[in-house]
Amino acid sequence: MSGHSTYQPQNAFMQWMERRLPIAGLVYSSFIVYPTPRNLNYWWTFGGILTFMLAAQIITGVVLAMHYTPHVDLAFNSVEQIMRDVNYGWLLRYLHANGASMFFLAAYIHMFRGMYYGSYKEPREVLWILGVILLLLMIMTGFMGYVLPWGQMSFWAATVITNLFSAIPLVGESIVTWLWGGYSVGNPTLNRFYSLHYLLPFVIVGVVVLHVWALHMAGQNNPDGVEPKTEQDTVAFTPYATIKDGFFLAVFCILFAWFVFYIPNFLGHPDNYIPANPAVTPTHIVPEWYYLPFYAILRAIPNKLLGVMALGASIVILAFLPWLDTSKVRSARYRPLYRQFFWAFVIVCIGLGWLGSKPPEGNYVLFARIFTVYYFAYFLVILPILGKVEKTKPLPNSIAESVLLKGKPPLGAPAPPPPLAKA
């Protein structure tokens, strides 16, 4: 996306508008004629899905905010009123709660796609880092949102997570008091979490704009990891990518609707239907499923401060991925050894998630520690070494070539490919 768009409006009003605020031209060049690699597969639809989920969460959230009361004595009942009295309140609440789960599901798939195909590599490092920032913002937003219904899990999750900061030496306790606005989680905490929960999604919108801008500067990656060289390598975004995104969004929404209408409380914890009781901690505190892997890492380390640092490091380390992975080859399609470590990493992440839901006893602790070691070793040991020693498969010369010669041997090393004559 460099220079003026090629949009030439026919309509007189649009010509008038384009000269003053060329927003139509921006949309045209970014999402209509934008050259998109022709070999993108369905893993590339999750960016669009995430944008849709962000909009859905904001819309359902703003509408829920019209009926919610952020006071410790009234919050729980206001949510029950939404469920029972507000027209379609049950639908809006279930859409928002399950929407958060779907949002994280799409985000994790989106990130795994990036890791598999090397979308974080040069020149997309800033794009990737913006993504890590988006993940952090999502985690904060989701955490604060979960506190709002003021159930048992809401209250105790707030207590546990804010207490993490007490691990910081010297200033830890002051920070926790500052976060709470009191001597324990209470009304001031709930009020400020509500305010920030309303704010952060709009911060996310802003960072998403930067994320898409960074994407358009570099152009999209593609499953072969070979940059587009000629016009034959790309197609216009609309209708090809638009329809592909739209189709898979519909499939994704079917899964979303399945949860919302058939099993709306499956992903939640029943204890959150008990009003918050500061005197009694539930026997089995767990965060929502999308935080479980990080929770497992936190609990795996027996030292309080080191556990908190490991928790933070497990997310921050993602930002260094472009430099930790030393391979010159982008896509795992051409890195057979890397591929095996990658899938092991995926299994480790899912395993950590499962272990996070289990009580921290016996073999669960042992496996959580083993998996945590693999998690960090993947970034700090495996990727740096792998890039230097692995044998990669030969890359296709171009995207067009790889698309057309699917299944056939590539027009590789021995003879040069036949020249592409212009029509």
Place this chain on the structure above:
Amino acid sequence: MSGAGGNRGRLHAGKLTQPAQVRLQAARSLRKLVAGGLTEQERDCTVTTMSSAEPTRRDFLYIATASVGAVGAAAALVPLIAQMNPDASTIAAGAPIEVDLSPIADGQVIKVFWRGKPIYVNHRTKKQIEEAENVDVAKLPDPQPDSARVKPGHSQWSVLIGICTHLGCIPIAHQGPYDGYFCPCHGSVYDTSGRIRQGPAPLNLALPPYEFLSDTKIRIG
């Protein structure tokens, strides 16, 4: 129907838009690149990436998808808009109320609330009833006989919504030259029947829906 398929990809007569050019270019170059390798079907596919004059399957799919999408979007809007309507608890709180008239003395006005609105229940004296009835209705700013503003046989009971029809303040009872109501905000004067007599208010005080359950009890709402 040639417009539907034929103009897509064309800027103006003869010239192709950039996307169509890209597609055409791509189709031609790909054909050249793998001249021997395409099956009959693949060759047909590369040719038909160009837009044609006949309505195509693609046109049908576009229109069908857009229609279903539009219906879906409208359906999605319904709960978002409906949720702002009064919810079940608000509707329940707005249920009819019963007012016992027996403690209200002759000449006394009480104020009750229904659906958040102040309701004046006025036990009018004989003198007030006579004055309210002996009025030249045609000369009133909002002509209405007193009989239309009370229940038959119960003309001593005046039940009115105590919201000034000017800009919504609550008029004060037992005030003004007619011993009716006086609105302090802009000086509107109502009589004991709640009819506007002087001042900027355009209409008589509104009547809530009510009925007599017995001589000493009414249900408002």
